[in-house]
Amino acid sequence: xxxxxxxxxxxxxxxxxxxxxxxxxALYQRRHQNVYRFVFQMSGSAALADDVTxxxxxxxxxxxxxxxxxxxxxxxxxxxxxxxxxxxRLRRERFYVALTKESxxxxxxxxxxxxxxxLDELSRSETIESVRRAVLALPERYREALVLCxxxxxxxxxxxxxxxxxxxxxxxxxxxxxxxxxxxxxxxxEAEAAAEASKSARCFA
Amino acid sequence: MKCEKFAEVISDLAxxxxxxxVDPARxxxxxxxxDNCSACLEWFQDERALTSRLQAMAEQxxxxxxxxxxxxxxxxAFREAxxxxxxxxxxxxxxxxxWRLWAFAAAVIVIAAIVGSSWFLTRHRRxxxxxxxxxxxxxxxxxxxxxxxxxTAAPESKETSNGAKKQIDVPRRTHSSGRFxxxxxxxxxxxxxxxxxxxxxxxxxxxxxxxxxPQDGGELVRVELTRSAMLSLGLPVNMDRFGESxxxxxxxxxxxFARAIRFVQ
Numbered sequence: 001x002x003x004x005x006x007x008x009x010x011x012x013x014x015x016x017x018x019x020x021x022x023x024x025x026a027l028y029q030r031r032h033q034n035v036y037r038f039v040f041q042m043s044g045s046a047a048l049a050d051d052v053t054x055x056x057x058x059x060x061x062x063x064x065x066x067x068x069x070x071x072x073x074x075x076x077x078x079x080x081x082x083x084x085x086x087x088x089r090l091r092r093e094r095f096y097v098a099l100t101k102e103s104x105x106x107x108x109x110x111x112x113x114x115x116x117x118x119l120d121e122l123s124r125s126e127t128i129e130s131v132r133r134a135v136l137a138l139p140e141r142y143r144e145a146l147v148l149c150x151x152x153x154x155x156x157x158x159x160x161x162x163x164x165x166x167x168x169x170x171x172x173x174x175x176x177x178x179x180x181x182x183x184x185x186x187x188x189x190e191a192e193a194a195a196e197a198s199k200s201a202r203c204f205a
Numbered sequence: 206m207k208c209e210k211f212a213e214v215i216s217d218l219a220x221x222x223x224x225x226x227v228d229p230a231r232x233x234x235x236x237x238x239x240d241n242c243s244a245c246l247e248w249f250q251d252e253r254a255l256t257s258r259l260q261a262m263a264e265q266x267x268x269x270x271x272x273x274x275x276x277x278x279x280x281x282a283f284r285e286a287x288x289x290x291x292x293x294x295x296x297x298x299x300x301x302x303x304w305r306l307w308a309f310a311a312a313v314i315v316i317a318a319i320v321g322s323s324w325f326l327t328r329h330r331r332x333x334x335x336x337x338x339x340x341x342x343x344x345x346x347x348x349x350x351x352x353x354x355x356x357t358a359a360p361e362s363k364e365t366s367n368g369a370k371k372q373i374d375v376p377r378r379t380h381s382s383g384r385f386x387x388x389x390x391x392x393x394x395x396x397x398x399x400x401x402x403x404x405x406x407x408x409x410x411x412x413x414x415x416x417x418x419p420q421d422g423g424e425l426v427r428v429e430l431t432r433s434a435m436l437s438l439g440l441p442v443n444m445d446r447f448g449e450s451x452x453x454x455x456x457x458x459x460x461x462f463a464r465a466i467r468f469v470q
Binding site: 016019021024025028029032033036037040041049050053054057058061062124127128131132135146149150151152153171174175178181182185186 | 216219220251252255256258259261262263265266267269270271272275276278279280282283284286287
């Protein structure tokens, strides 16, 4: 029995452009998480990620004819639009300082695992939070390459499509970004190692 | 493999879950380099640790999703777009944009204002030039007709009583555009009875200035000469009235030199 094939992104977009609301809903369900995650990882702000995700899909509704399937996938097109929006917003809002620290990701119920103990979970969350902060502290050009390739798991070619640059540029930016990230995380790694050593010493005392 | 070569592949090697990013031969060579170089080994371990941290972070963020009300807002915007345009995405197709429309209207208004003001200024300047020309104009007449021209008593006669000011269709070069145009000069009201009975000879060319082009314009000046001047042009002179003066119209070219003359009685 042949499984029913799902319509492609381009087909959904064409349906949407003819006024099919269900096509929009399907497209949104399929792609909005990628856009939202990318913006959140780039900005660290859930509110901004919401705004940009909305803007990206509004642009698709109003100017969906702009998308050219021969130039890449719709997902990459949406990520490219999201990238432009988020960079613009970050540059505009870089003089503002958040009064409260956003911690949406920590509240996410999906991150908890019953198999891991509460202390391990706390340690893991702290580690991830430190990585998240270090990623956000990277310069934009390295951050976007790292988010796309390491966190969104895009290939070099796909990331180059989103960023509008050569594959070699993506590789070199990723390489440099990872090196910077290791530098930033080095003190925390040393602290972790020291804590681990003292823990072991206590066990054998 | 040397450390420099190893540095080129370390990221790919640390990130690779499979051998997709690095070809097997190069991978084997890089891994064998780690057995001999402790610095590269440490670096590689850092890279692997970073990869595992990033993977953990990505795993945690997999479930991130936008606010639930966002989809409803988008659906609402979609319905509005469809009801406004018939289909979504049409804004781009037909190029409609309210801001563009306003910008276009503003541009039209600005252009119209510029054109209108320049036209008004040109007209104003021209009328001022005309008025100043009237003050300067001396007796002038149509230069195109150099044949016999009896100045008869006619309502449309162009000479004035003292021969000083006339209305004349003379092609003149304007300062602003550099093109010729026919301009009607202002003629003050005058008594034309004096010229009603005048008889004039043909215009006779003076000097060797060549044919006169009517497009060059010119001015006609009424002068009085002694009759002896008629002799120089080969005209018969009544020797009894040799000492008397005679009226003549001299046609001056645009350069100010006399081009032709006719005698008036």
